[in-house]
Amino acid sequence: xxxxxxxxxxxxxxxxxxxxxxxxxxxxxxxxxxxxxxxxxxxxxxxxxxxxxxxxxxxxxxxxxxxxxxxxxxxxxxxxxxxxxxxxxxxxxxxxxxxxxxxxxxxxxxxxxxxxxxxxxxxxxxxxxxxxxxxxxxxxxxxxxxxxxxxxxxxxxxxxxxxxxxxxxxxxxxxxxxxxxxxxxxxxxxxxxxxxxxxxxxxxxxxxxxxxxxxxxxxxxxxxxxxxxxxxxxxxxxxxxxxxxxxxxxxxxxxxxxxxxxxxxxxxxxxxxxxxxxxxxxxxxxxxxxxxxxx
Numbered sequence: 001x002x003x004x005x006x007x008x009x010x011x012x013x014x015x016x017x018x019x020x021x022x023x024x025x026x027x028x029x030x031x032x033x034x035x036x037x038x039x040x041x042x043x044x045x046x047x048x049x050x051x052x053x054x055x056x057x058x059x060x061x062x063x064x065x066x067x068x069x070x071x072x073x074x075x076x077x078x079x080x081x082x083x084x085x086x087x088x089x090x091x092x093x094x095x096x097x098x099x100x101x102x103x104x105x106x107x108x109x110x111x112x113x114x115x116x117x118x119x120x121x122x123x124x125x126x127x128x129x130x131x132x133x134x135x136x137x138x139x140x141x142x143x144x145x146x147x148x149x150x151x152x153x154x155x156x157x158x159x160x161x162x163x164x165x166x167x168x169x170x171x172x173x174x175x176x177x178x179x180x181x182x183x184x185x186x187x188x189x190x191x192x193x194x195x196x197x198x199x200x201x202x203x204x205x206x207x208x209x210x211x212x213x214x215x216x217x218x219x220x221x222x223x224x225x226x227x228x229x230x231x232x233x234x235x236x237x238x239x240x241x242x243x244x245x246x247x248x249x250x251x252x253x254x255x256x257x258x259x260x261x262x263x264x265x266x267x268x269x270x271x272x273x274x275x276x277x278x279x280x281x282x283x284x285x286x287x288x289x290x291x292x293x294x295x
Contacts, residue, residue: 001052002126002257004045005148007137009111010059010074010084011039012066013242013282014093021099035093037073038282040131040153043246044253047272047284049078050292051254056080059132060114062091077283087112102238102277119143127151127253130161131246138162145207151253153245154203165256166204167249170215196223210262214248220270222262231266234274240281247276247284 015033022028045055057079061067063086070091071081095107116136122128128144130137130152141162144150152161154168156175168176178199200211200223210222210229219232251272255265272288279285 001054003054003124004048004056004127004129004253004257005120005122005125005144006041006045006055006057006129006131007116007134007140008041008044008057008059008129008131009039010041010057010061010070010081011037011094011108011282012070012091013038013096015096015098017098018100021101022097022105030097033098036282037070037077038094038096038242040246042074042077042079042283043243043276044129044131044250045079046077047247047250047288048254050284050289051250053254053257054080056083058083058116058134060085060087060112060134062087062089064090066091066093085114096242096282098240098242102240104240104242116140122146122148127257129249129253130163131249149253149256151249151256152204153249158203160205161203162207163204164207164209165252166200166208166211167245167252168211168213169245170213170218173213193223193228197225212252212262212266214245214273216244220248220266222266229263229266231263231270234270236274236278238277239279241277242282243284244273244277247288248273250284 013036016030017033019029041057041059045057048055061070075081089112092109097105114134116134119140122144125148127149130141138160141150145162150163151165152163154166178196201208210224212220212222214220217233222229248269251269252265255268275288275291276284279287
């Protein structure tokens with residue numbers, strides 16, 4: 001299998017289960033379901049580990065007992081945490097506000113600035129995945145493009161994300177004022193396709209192969225210069241939507257490294273995401289492990 005380097009967060013998730021849907025100005029009862037390992041680094045990385053890959057994480061945590069717990073949990077699960085940096089700050093818990101339908105609202109403090117060092121020798125890594133606001137991501141990505149598959153999540157702003165595969169969600173695209181309404185007429189679709197692809201290349205550069213946009217139960221679309229490839233979502237009984245996008249990304253990366261074409265790789269991502277939302281955890285659970293064993 002492959003060596004994969006992740007630039008992503010490692011979180012301590014505190015899960016608060018509400019008795020009913022969130023309402024502005026309302027009063028809610030909650031159950032404290034405790035803390036659990038989370039963040040894009042764990043949520044994406046563990047699925048890849050279950051699939052047989054070697055995964056190393058580059059991130060930043062504090063130097064307190066919560067950070068010690070995070071590192072211990074991640075290491076036990078098989079993540080290589082030797083490249084993590086530690087600061088002198090306390091590690092805050094990230095609050096996951098869960099509603100009965102499995103949807104979640106995330107509340108967290110601002111993260112401290114994380115500055116990357118010199119880029120590693122990417123000849124030993126088959127893939128680099130970026131889901132981080134660390135200073136230096138652009139330089140690492142530019143270096144990795146020469147020898148590795150580079151997959152990146154679109155940032156919340158329009159900062160550069162040099163990569164071969166750019167990922168976002170339909171809901172996040174609204175923050176970028178880019179329309180991707182598949183229900184429009186054919187002329188509007190053509191205009192949307194052109195604007196989406198142009199924006200993707202603006203963010204990721206001319207080496208961009210596909211701009212993948214997910215849309216929950218409606219599936220995902222991969223845009224290239226010449227076509228838009230759509231895959232359906234896999235039916236699932238939703239328990240907890242936390243980590244669904246991360247699971248999709250990990251399945252997509254696994255598929256691409258297995259030489260699947262983009263449609264099949266997105267289908268793999270959709271299968272992994274469906275398993276994730278049917279699992280009451282942030283990270284992929286034993287259900288994904290069992291699926292990969294039986295596959």
